[in-house]
Amino acid sequence: MKNFCPILFLVVGTLLMSGCETLTPESQLLDAPWVLKYDSNRVGLRAGWFDDDHDRTEWEPTEVPGVWADGEYDGFAWYSTQIQVTNIPAGYNLALVFDSIDDNAVVWLDGRLFGKQMGNNIKFFFDIGDKLTDGKVHQLVLRIEDIGGPGGIPGSVYLEPYIDETDLFRSEASKRKAPKAPQWVRNANIYEIFVRSHSDDRSFNAITADLDRIQDLGIDLVWLMPVHPIGVKNHKSTRGAPHAVQNYYEVNPRFGTMDEFKALVDSVHGRGMHIILDMVLNHTAWDNPLIDEHPDWYTKNEAGEMVSPNADLWDTVDLDYNNPELRKWMIEMLGWWIEETGVDGFRFDVAELVPYDFWAEAKKYCQNIFPDVFFLAEGAQPELHLNGHDMTYSWNMWNGAIQMAQGNADPSEVKRSYEMEQFQYPQGALRMRFTENHDQQRSHNLIPDDDLNLTTWVFVALMKGNPLILAGQEIGATSQIDIHLDDKIDWDDRDSDLEKSMSEILHLRKTWITPTSKFEIIIADNDRQIVAYKHGPLLVFFNFSDSDFKFKADGVDRVLLGDLPLDESGNFTLLPRHFAVVQ
Numbered sequence: 001m002k003n004f005c006p007i008l009f010l011v012v013g014t015l016l017m018s019g020c021e022t023l024t025p026e027s028q029l030l031d032a033p034w035v036l037k038y039d040s041n042r043v044g045l046r047a048g049w050f051d052d053d054h055d056r057t058e059w060e061p062t063e064v065p066g067v068w069a070d071g072e073y074d075g076f077a078w079y080s081t082q083i084q085v086t087n088i089p090a091g092y093n094l095a096l097v098f099d100s101i102d103d104n105a106v107v108w109l110d111g112r113l114f115g116k117q118m119g120n121n122i123k124f125f126f127d128i129g130d131k132l133t134d135g136k137v138h139q140l141v142l143r144i145e146d147i148g149g150p151g152g153i154p155g156s157v158y159l160e161p162y163i164d165e166t167d168l169f170r171s172e173a174s175k176r177k178a179p180k181a182p183q184w185v186r187n188a189n190i191y192e193i194f195v196r197s198h199s200d201d202r203s204f205n206a207i208t209a210d211l212d213r214i215q216d217l218g219i220d221l222v223w224l225m226p227v228h229p230i231g232v233k234n235h236k237s238t239r240g241a242p243h244a245v246q247n248y249y250e251v252n253p254r255f256g257t258m259d260e261f262k263a264l265v266d267s268v269h270g271r272g273m274h275i276i277l278d279m280v281l282n283h284t285a286w287d288n289p290l291i292d293e294h295p296d297w298y299t300k301n302e303a304g305e306m307v308s309p310n311a312d313l314w315d316t317v318d319l320d321y322n323n324p325e326l327r328k329w330m331i332e333m334l335g336w337w338i339e340e341t342g343v344d345g346f347r348f349d350v351a352e353l354v355p356y357d358f359w360a361e362a363k364k365y366c367q368n369i370f371p372d373v374f375f376l377a378e379g380a381q382p383e384l385h386l387n388g389h390d391m392t393y394s395w396n397m398w399n400g401a402i403q404m405a406q407g408n409a410d411p412s413e414v415k416r417s418y419e420m421e422q423f424q425y426p427q428g429a430l431r432m433r434f435t436e437n438h439d440q441q442r443s444h445n446l447i448p449d450d451d452l453n454l455t456t457w458v459f460v461a462l463m464k465g466n467p468l469i470l471a472g473q474e475i476g477a478t479s480q481i482d483i484h485l486d487d488k489i490d491w492d493d494r495d496s497d498l499e500k501s502m503s504e505i506l507h508l509r510k511t512w513i514t515p516t517s518k519f520e521i522i523i524a525d526n527d528r529q530i531v532a533y534k535h536g537p538l539l540v541f542f543n544f545s546d547s548d549f550k551f552k553a554d555g556v557d558r559v560l561l562g563d564l565p566l567d568e569s570g571n572f573t574l575l576p577r578h579f580a581v582v583q
Contacts, residue, residue: 027097027158027159027160028158028159028160029156029157029158030064030081030083030140030157030158030159031064031156032081033061033081034061034062034063034064034079034080034081035056035059035060035061035062035079035080035081036059036060036061036062036068036077036078036079037049037056037058037059037060037077037078038068038070038073038075038076038077039075039076039077039078039143040073040075040076042075042076044076044078044143045143049078049141049143050078050108050111050113050141050143051111052110052111052139053111056080059078059080062079062152064079064081064152064153064156064157065099065153065154065155065156065157066152066153066154067102067150067151067152067153067154068146068150068151068152070150071149071150071310071311071312072311072312073146073150073151074146074147074148074149074151075145075146076143076144076145076146077143077144077146077151077152078141078142078143078144079141079142079144079152079153080139080140080141080142081140082137082138082139082140083132083137083138083140083159084135084136084137084138085132085134085135085159086134086135087134091163092129092161092162092163093127093129093161093162093163093165094127094128094129094132094159094160094161094162095125095126095127095128095129095159095160095161095162095168096125096126096127096128096140096157096158096159097123097124097125097156097157097158097159097160097168098117098123098124098125098153098155098157099123099155099156099157100120100121100122100123100153100154100155101117101120101142101144101152101153101154101155102120102121102144102146102149102150102151102152102153102154103119103120103144103145103146103147103148103151103395103399104116104117104118104119104120104144104145104147104399104403105117105142105143105144105145106142106143107126107140107141107142108139108140108141108142109128109131109138109139109140109141110131110138110139111139111141114126114128114131116409116413117417118396118399118400118403118409118413118414118417119380119395119396119397119398119399119400119417120147120380120395121154121155121352121379121380121381121395122380122395122396122417122420122421122424123155123169123171123420123423123424124420125160125168125169128159147440148312148439149310149312150310150311166423169420169423169424170423171382171423171424173382173383173385173386173424173425173426174382174422174423174424174425174426174427176386176426176427177426177427177428178385178386178390178425178426178427178428178429178430179385179386179390180428181374181390181391181430182345182371182372182373182374182390183372184220184274184344184372184374185220185221185274185374185390185391185430185466186430186515187220187466187509187510187513187514187515188220188221188274188466189218189219189220189221189466189467189469189506189509189510190219190220190221190223190432190466190467190468190469191214191217191219191221191222191223191468191469191471192223192225192437192438192468192469192470192471193207193222193223193224193225193471194225194242194438194471194481194483195207195224195225195227195252195255196239196242196254196255196483196486197471197472197481197486197487197488197489198210198471198488198489199488199489200488202254202255202486202488203255203256203260204227204251204255204256204260204261204263204264205256205260205263205264207222207224207264208260208263208264208267211267211268211271211273212271214273215271215272215273216503217469217474217499217502217503217506218502218503218505218506218507218509218510219273219469219506220273220274221273221274221275221276221344222268222273222274222275222276223275223276223278223347223376224275224276224277224278225242225278225438225483226242226243226245226277226278226279226280226349227242227251227252227255227261227277227278228242228245228246228247228248228250228251228252229245229246229247229250229251229252229253230242230244230245230246230252230285231244231245231246231284231285231286231287231288231315231316232246232285232287233285233286233287234285234286234314234315235285235315236315236484237482237484237485238484238485238486239484239485239486240285240315240484241315241483241484242278242483243280243283243313243316243349243483244280244283244284244285244286244315244316245280245284245285245288246284246285246287246288247288247289248288248333249333249336258341261341262340262341262342265341265342265343266342269342274344274345274374275343275344276343276344276345276346276347276374276376277337277341277343277345277346277347278346278347278349279334279346279347279348279349280348280349280350281319281330281348281349281354282309282318282319282349282350282353282354283308283309283313283316283317283318283319284316284317284319285315285316285317286315286316286317288317291306291317294325294326294329296320296323297319297320297323297325297326297329298317298318298319298320299317299318299319299320300320306318309350309353321354321355321358327358327361330358330362331358331361331362331365331366332365334346334362334365334366335365335366335369338366338369338370338373339369344370344372344373344374345366345373345374345375345376346374346375346376347376347377347378348375348376348377348378348389349378350378350379351377351378351379351384351389352377352378352379352380352381352384356383356384356387356388357387359375359377359384359387359388359389360387360388361388362375362388363375363387363388363389364388374390374391375388375389375390375391376389376390376391376392376432377389377391377392377393378393379392379393380392380393380394380395380396382424382425382426382429385425385426385429386426390430391429391430391431391432391466392425392429392430392431392432393431393432393434394421394431394432394433394434394460394465396417396418396420396421397414397417397418397431397433397460397463397465398433398434398435398440398460399417400413400414400417400418401414401435401456401459401460402435402443402446402447402456404456404459404529404531404544405446405447405452405453405455405456405544406446406447407529407544410526410527410529411521411523411524411526411529411530411531411544412523412526414521414531415521415523415531418463418521419521430465430466431464431465431466432465432466432468433460433461433463433465433466433467433468434460434467434468434470435447435453435456435457435460435473436470436473437468437470438470438481438483441480442470442472442473442477442478442479442480443456443457443473444476444477444478445478445480449577450476450495450498451575451576451577451578452544452577453476454498454501454502454579455542455543455544455577455578455579456544457473457502457505458505458540458542458579459531459542459579461502461505461506461509462505462508462509462513462533462535462538462540462581463519463521463533463535464517464519464535467505467506467509469502471489472489472491473502474498474499474502474503475489475491475493475494475495475496475498475499476494476495476498477489477490477493504561505561508538508560508561508581512536512537512538512560512583513535513536513538514536517535517536518534518535518536519533519534519535519536520533520534520535521533522534524541524549524551525549528545528547528549529543529544529545530542530543530544530545530549530574531544537583538560538581538582538583539556539581539582539583540579540580540581540582541562541564541574541579541580541582542579543574543575543576543577543578543579544577545576545577546576546577547576548573548574548575548576549573549574550571550572550573550574551571551572551574552570552571552572553566553570553571553572554570556572556582556583557582557583558582558583559580559581559582560581560582560583561579561580561581562574562578562579562580562581562582563575563578563580564580564582
C-alpha cells in the first residue's frame with residue numbers, strides 16, 4: 001500500500017488516553033486495555049450495555065487478542081474499548097478490522113448498532129472512517145456469542161487505512177490456488193453417521209444394510225464418526241466420547257469386527273460411493289497404550305504431568321507434535337488404514353490444533369499409497385487448504401442461514417459473509433455446507449417450522465460447496481445425537497415428505513450443477529427477507545418471510561422444484577417460508 005500524508009495518529013484507552021502513536025500505512029493494533037462482562041442471563045441488550053454512557057467500571061480487564069478466561073463458559077459476553085483518532089487523511093478509507101471472533105459478533109459504536117458478523121475465525125471489517133470525528137473519544141462495544149469452547153476475540157483488532165477494498169481484505173491464502181481435490185469429491189453429497197446411534201444393534205452390519213437407502217437419497221460420500229475403542233479411564237458420561245481413542249489400530253468391538261468394517265467399506269465401494277473415517281490425532285484417551293509406551297509423546301505441564309488439550313476435553317490427553325517420532329507413527333497409522341481397509345480418506349477432528357506442516361506431510365504420504373485420498377478438516381482456517389486438506393467447515397454459512405431463518409440476520413449480511421469467503425480462501429477450495437452436524441443442535445430444534453427448516457437447508461445445499469446431511473436429519477429427527485450416550489435415531493418416526501424433498505434436491509444438484517458452475521447471490525428484497533441465487537443454469541428463490549412474494553415470470557423456462565403458482569398477469573407467487581428452483 002502506498003505511503004500517505006498527512007499522518008494519522010491513534011490513541012486507544014479505556015478511561016484515560018495519553019500519548020500519541022503514528023498509524024502506519026499497514027495497520028495499527030487496538031491493543032490497549034479492553035474490558036469484558038459475561039452475560040449468562042442475556043440481560044445485556046435489555047439493560048443497554050451497548051449505550052455510550054453505560055457504566056463499565058465493574059467490567060473486568062481482558063486481553064485482546066485472546067479468549068475469555070472462563071474456558072467452560074458458552075454463551076454471550078460483552079467487550080468494550082475506546083478509540084480516538086486525529087488527522088484522518090483525505091483520500092483514504094479507514095477500516096476497523098477483526099482478524100477473527102469466536103463465534104458471532106454484534107458491534108456498536110457510540111451506542112449505535114454498527115454491524116454484525118456471523119461465523120467463527122473469519123476475518124471481517126467495517127468501514128469506519130466516516131463514523132469517526134477528529135479528536136473525539138469513541139466507544140466501541142461488541143457482544144460475542146460463543147457456540148462451544150472458549151469464546152472471545154482470538155484475532156487482532158486494528159485500524160487500517162486503505163484505498164481499494166480488495167487490497168485491504170484479500171488474504172495471502174486467497175491469492176493462491178488450492179491443490180486440486182480428488183475428482184470424485186468435488187461435487188459429492190456427504191452423509192455423516194455415528195454408528196452407535198444409527199440402529200438398534202449399533203453395528204457396522206446395520207450401516208451396510210442401510211446403504212441402498214443412503215445411496216437412493218443421493219449420497220456420494222459416507223463419513224463415519226470415530227469407530228475406535230473408547231477410553232475407559234476418565235471417560236465422559238456412561239459410554240465415553242468417541243473422540244477419546246483407546247487404540248488407533250482397532251475398531252470398537254461393540255460395532256463389530258474389523259472384517260465387518262472392511263465389508264462395509266467394500267459395500268460402499270460396490271455402490272459407486274466413497275467412505276471416510278473420522279480420525280482424532282490431536283489427543284488420545286488416558287488409557288491409550290501410547291501413554292505407557294511413549295510418554296514423551298504427550299504434552300506436560302511445568303510439574304511434568306500430562307495435560308488435556310483444554311478444559312472441555314478433560315477426558316483426553318494432549319499429544320506433542322514437536323516429537324518427530326510421534327509424527328512418523330501417526331502418518332504410518334493413517335497409511336495402514338488406507339492399505340488395510342480401503343477407506344478413501346479421513347475427516348480430522350480439531351484439525352486446527354495440530355501443526356499444519358504435519359498435515360502436509362501426512363497428505364503426501366497417503367497420496368503415495370492412494371493418489372485420490374481425501375482430507376476433510378474440522379476447521380475453517382484458509383491455510384488448512386494449503387496444507388493437505390481438501391475441504392473445510394463452512395461455519396459462516398451455518399450461522400448465516402440459521403440466523404436468517406430465525407429472523408436475526410437479513411440476506412445482505414449472509415451475502416456479505418459468503419463474499420468474504422472469496423477474499424479469504426484459496427481459489428477452488430472446497431467448503432462443506434450444512435445446517436446441522438453432531439456438534440450442534442438439530443436444525444428442527446433451531447427452526448421448528450417444517451417448511452422453513454427445509455428451505456434453510458436447501459439454501460446451503462444448492463449453493464457453491466458440498467452439502468452435508470447428518471443421519472436422521474432427512475427424516476426430521478429432533479433428538480440430538482449425544483456422542484456420550486446411547487441415544488438412537490428413531491427411524492419409525494419419519495417425515496417421508498422431507499426425506500423425499502431432500503433427495504430431490506441432492507439429485508437435482510447432481511443433474512444441473514458442476515464444480516465449475518458459476519454462483520452468485522442476488523438480493524431480491526432485503527427488508528422482506530427474499531433472497532435468490534443463480535448457480536449454473538439454475539435460479540433459486542427463497543422466501544424467509546411470513547408473507548407471499550410475487551415476481552415476474554420473464555426469463556423462466558420451467559419450474560424444476562417448488563410450488564410456484566402463476567397468475568393471469570404473468571406473476572409467480574412464492575409462498576411464505578418456501579423455496580423454488582427454476583431454469
